[in-house]
Amino acid sequence: MEERRLDTKTMIAFGLMFVLMMWMFYNQPTPEQTPEKQEQTQNQPTQPATTPQSLTSIPTDSVGMANYKSQLGAFGYSVGLPSANKNAFTEIENEVIKLKISNKGGQISELLIKNQKTYQGEPIYIVKDANSDFGLEFSTNDNRALSTKDLFFEPNVSGNSVSMKLKVSENQYLEYLYTLRPNEYLLDFNVRSVGLNGIINSQKSTTLKWELVARRMEKSVTYEDRYVQLIAQYDGKRIEKLSESGEDKEQVNNVNWIAFKQHLFSSFLISDQALASAELISKKLVKEEDEKEKNTKAFHFSAPISLSGGEINQQMHWYFGPTDYYTLKKYDNYELAKAIPLGWGIFGWINKWFVIPVFNLLSQYMPVGIAIIVLTIIVRILLSPIQYKSYLSQAKMKVLRPEIEEINAKHKEPMKRQQETMALYSKAGVNPMSGCIPALLQMPVFFALFAFFPTAYVLRQKSFLWAEDLASYDAIAELPFNIPFYGSHISLLPILASVAIFIYMLMTTGQMQQSQQEGMPNMKFMIYLSPILMLFFFNNYASGLSLYYFISNVITILIMLVIKYWIIDEKKIHAQIQENKQKPKKESKFQRKMREMMEQAQEQQRQQQKNKK
Numbered sequence: 042m043e044e045r046r047l048d049t050k051t052m053i054a055f056g057l058m059f060v061l062m063m064w065m066f067y068n069q070p071t072p073e074q075t076p077e078k079q080e081q082t083q084n085q086p087t088q089p090a091t092t093p094q095s096l097t098s099i100p101t102d103s104v105g106m107a108n109y110k111s112q113l114g115a116f117g118y119s120v121g122l123p124s125a126n127k128n129a130f131t132e133i134e135n136e137v138i139k140l141k142i143s144n145k146g147g148q149i150s151e152l153l154i155k156n157q158k159t160y161q162g163e164p165i166y167i168v169k170d171a172n173s174d175f176g177l178e179f180s181t182n183d184n185r186a187l188s189t190k191d192l193f194f195e196p197n198v199s200g201n202s203v204s205m206k207l208k209v210s211e212n213q214y215l216e217y218l219y220t221l222r223p224n225e226y227l228l229d230f231n232v233r234s235v236g237l238n239g240i241i242n243s244q245k246s247t248t249l250k251w252e253l254v255a256r257r258m259e260k261s262v263t264y265e266d267r268y269v270q271l272i273a274q275y276d277g278k279r280i281e282k283l284s285e286s287g288e289d290k291e292q293v294n295n296v297n298w299i300a301f302k303q304h305l306f307s308s309f310l311i312s313d314q315a316l317a318s319a320e321l322i323s324k325k326l327v328k329e330e331d332e333k334e335k336n337t338k339a340f341h342f343s344a345p346i347s348l349s350g351g352e353i354n355q356q357m358h359w360y361f362g363p364t365d366y367y368t369l370k371k372y373d374n375y376e377l378a379k380a381i382p383l384g385w386g387i388f389g390w391i392n393k394w395f396v397i398p399v400f401n402l403l404s405q406y407m408p409v410g411i412a413i414i415v416l417t418i419i420v421r422i423l424l425s426p427i428q429y430k431s432y433l434s435q436a437k438m439k440v441l442r443p444e445i446e447e448i449n450a451k452h453k454e455p456m457k458r459q460q461e462t463m464a465l466y467s468k469a470g471v472n473p474m475s476g477c478i479p480a481l482l483q484m485p486v487f488f489a490l491f492a493f494f495p496t497a498y499v500l501r502q503k504s505f506l507w508a509e510d511l512a513s514y515d516a517i518a519e520l521p522f523n524i525p526f527y528g529s530h531i532s533l534l535p536i537l538a539s540v541a542i543f544i545y546m547l548m549t550t551g552q553m554q555q556s557q558q559e560g561m562p563n564m565k566f567m568i569y570l571s572p573i574l575m576l577f578f579f580n581n582y583a584s585g586l587s588l589y590y591f592i593s594n595v596i597t598i599l600i601m602l603v604i605k606y607w608i609i610d611e612k613k614i615h616a617q618i619q620e621n622k623q624k625p626k627k628e629s630k631f632q633r634k635m636r637e638m639m640e641q642a643q644e645q646q647r648q649q650q651k652n653k654k
Contacts, residue, residue, distance in 0.1 A: 114185050115209040115240050116192055122208065124195040131196040133203050136224040138361055140203075147194035147205035147217045148175040152361050154226075154306065158502070160260040160513070167308055167361045172254040172336070177215070177232070177346075177353075180245040189215065212236055215353065226362025227372055231355070238351025247353065250343040251310060254326070254336050255303045260513040262334050264581045266327040268304040268495060269337040272380045273321055280379055283323040291321045300380045301340045302364060305498050305512065309360035310342070311375050319344035332529070365498035366397055384492035391489035401499070410505025413585055414592050420486060421596040427482050428597065432604045435549075456646060494586035507533065511585035527577050534587035535579040539572040541594035546571055548601055 110117025129144040134155075141151035152168040159165055167173075176190035194205035194217065201223075207215040213236030220229040232249075234241065241247065259265040271283040275293040283289040296319045298311040322341035327334045346355055360377065362368060369377040383392040399419065403412035445462060452458040494500065500511040508515035516530040523529040546568045579587050 112185075113187065113192070114181055114183050115213075116181075116187060116207065118209050119193045119195070119207055122193065122195055124193050129196075131198060131203050131205075133198065133201065133219065133221055135201070135221045137226055138221075138228075140219065140221075140228075142196065142203055142205060142219065144193050144196060144205075146176055146190035146192070147207060148190065149173065149359075154362060157363075159258045160510070165258060165306065166256065167303075167306060168253075169256070172256060174252045175250070177247060177249055179247040180242040181240055182242050184242075209237070209240060213240070225371075226368065227358055227360045230357045230359050232346075232353055232357065233355070234353040237353070241348070241351065241353075243348045243351045246345045247348060248343055249316075249346050249355075250341075251299075252342070253301045253308060253340045255301060255338050255340065257335050257337055258306060259304060260510060261581050262327055262332055262337060263329055264513070264583075265304045266325070266337045268302070268382070270302045270382075271299070271321055271323040271338075271340050271342075272302055273299045273319065274376065274379065275315075275319075278376065278379075281321070282382075283321055287325055289321075289323045292318065293321065294318045296344060298375060298377070299342050300377070301342075302380055303337065305364050305496075305501050306362065307360065307364045307380060309358075309375075309377060309380075311358040311360065311377075313356040313358075316344040316346065363498045364496070367401065368498075381496050382492060383496065384489055387485045388489040388492055391485055392493050396489060396493050400493075400497070404499055408505065409500060409503040409511060409585075410508070410588065413505075413511070413588050417589050417592040418596060420490070421593060421600065424483055424486065425600055428600055429604055429608070432601060490589060491586070494589060495583050497583075497585065500583060500585045505584075505588065508584040508588070511588070512583050514581050515584035515587070528581050530580070532580045532584065532587070534584050534591055535576055535582075538579065538587050538591040538594065539576040541591050541598065542575055543568065543572040545594050545598055545601075548598065 110120055113120065124144045130150060131142045131144075133140050133142070137155050139151075139153040139155060140149055142148065143150040149168050150171075150173075151166060154165040154167060157165040174190060176188050178186070178188045180186050189207060192207050194207045197204045197206070202218060202220040205217040205219070215234045215237060216232070218229075218231040218233075220231075222228060255269050257265065267285055270285045271289075273281045273291075273293055274297045275281060276295045281291055281293050283291060294317065296312070296316040298309055299319065299321065301308045320341070320343045324339040324341075326336050326338055346353065358375075360369075360372070364381060366378055366381055366383075369381065383389040383397075396416070400412060400416050403415050407415070448461045449458055452461055497512070502509075503511050505511055507517060514528075514530065514532045515534050517533045518531040520529045520531065575590070579590070
């Protein structure tokens with residue numbers, strides 16, 4: 042699925058449109074105010090739809106209590122129960138997560154990921170301090186609009202399960218049932234109603250809503266924010282990813298799950314019965330220059346749920362835990378691992394079938410930093426035949442350089458010069474594209490690893506040399522000011538990687554310049570552009586990625602030196618080319634077609650010049 046990235050002006054335009062839409066939404070007439078609705082209800086002696094303004098201060102006197110209950114209709118029964126205490130909570134936990142469930146709303150008010158710390162050494166809470174809101178919004182048959190987040194549930198703990206019941210009588214209720222699994226981040230969550238078919242209005246929509254403000258967990262909030270995203274699986278196996286770079290809104294159908302992905306931790310809501318439709322909204326909270334922000338994005342999800350026989354029965358699951366490939370693969374029947382951005386197409390395949398398995402194996406037997414180095418060595422060795430082909434092509438072009446210069450001096454007409462040059466290549470058995478093709482073959486691996494390292498949970502808070510956290514930047518100095526696109530700190534590994542790529546570019550670009558044909562663009566500026574981009578772009582990136590590029594370029598330089606001084610003999614190459622020239626060369630279909638096209642273009646050019654005269 043295509044991911045949208047918006048420029049600043051577009052983001053501002055969308056922001057203004059969103060504000061206008063929200064203003065229109067909150068100021069539009071309610072259904073009860075519209076003429077159509079008035080005609081439908083004018084003969085019905087029902088109370089106007091109402092939602093209590095505040096349920097945090099329940100009246101204690103009998104008159105106030107009676108008035109208060111009258112606002113809720115049948116659900117006023119729950120206010121008189123012992124559970125109607127805004128400060129009451131029920132706790133349940135297993136080996137990896139701990140939940141605190143509030144009587145008010147029956148929803149999770151705190152969720153702790155055990156044995157994990159933030160960049161400041163504090164416990165990791167996915168949910169805390171009212172950053173999450175979950176509930177059902179529905180209408181009653183006596184024309185009341187209610188939300189479960191404002192009502193009080195009665196808890197009952199049984200083993201590893203917590204039943205939260207919103208009662209209208211002892212035998213009529215709406216139930217949230219939370220069930221933990223041993224040593225798992227996934228828990229079962231069932232929503233059902235009993236005896237509410239005459240109370241909940243099945244002719245109107247019952248809507249499930251979930252909102253979450255993603256809390257900051259990593260050292261660089263701007264870097265973390267790049268990978269915080271709302272993702273949904275819908276219409277079977279299709280994936281919708283909202284923009285990470287700005288505000289975004291989408292409507293999708295047949296939703297299996299939605300994920301509020303917080304870079305290296307995620308929250309999933311999974312439904313066994315696909316939800317017919319859903320609204321997804323993501324709002325960006327981080328400004329690029331603000332590293333003091335405590336939150337990254339605000340997510341909103343809402344979906345109507347169907348009633349069967351006037352009752353609710355929705356089988357669902359929550360996942361709160363690491364955005365780790367193998368952890369999510371445990372629940373492959375839900376395909377949760379698709380929420381990890383491993384790259385599209387061939388890039389994702391390389392990560393899933395090579396990079397992740399190899400790196401996982403290495404990291405089990407050695408420190409993560411060493412595993413990165415060993416993975417880099419393996420990758421470079423596997424790609425060394427391609428690198429050899431590329432260097433060999435450059436060496437052949439270098440040998441032919443004197444003859445190409447002679448052709449350029451002899452023929453001033455570009456078409457004739459190109460024709461003679463191609464004839465020389467054909468006679469010598471040299472393909473000028475053979476130097477580019479090996480480089481292109483390496484690009485999928487380059488992009489696959491670029492996608493892998495920022496999303497590798499295994500790097501999180503693993504140290505190597507001076508880098509305290511391979512999933513974040515390796516600052517060696519803090520600056521008293523902020524440099525645009527660079528930051529307010531200096532990372533060492535990007536500097537080392539930039540120096541290595543500078544040396545590599547000097548070696549490769551120098552050879553390309555020697556074999557470069559006249560009229561081709563000058564590539565010398567790449568010697569300086571690539572290292573500068575590396576220096577600025579990676580200063581805030583995961584130091585594990587910078588470590589890979591540094592080691593990769595050092596190994597590439599060493600392989601090139603070995604190929605140049607111990608494997609390739611330019612004298613032998615020259616002798617082989619001269620021998621090829623003496624052999625009768627059979628013209629391929631492609632070469633014949635190219636020659637005919639060039640001759641035809643040359644003839645057309647001559648005809649045009651003749652007509653001008």
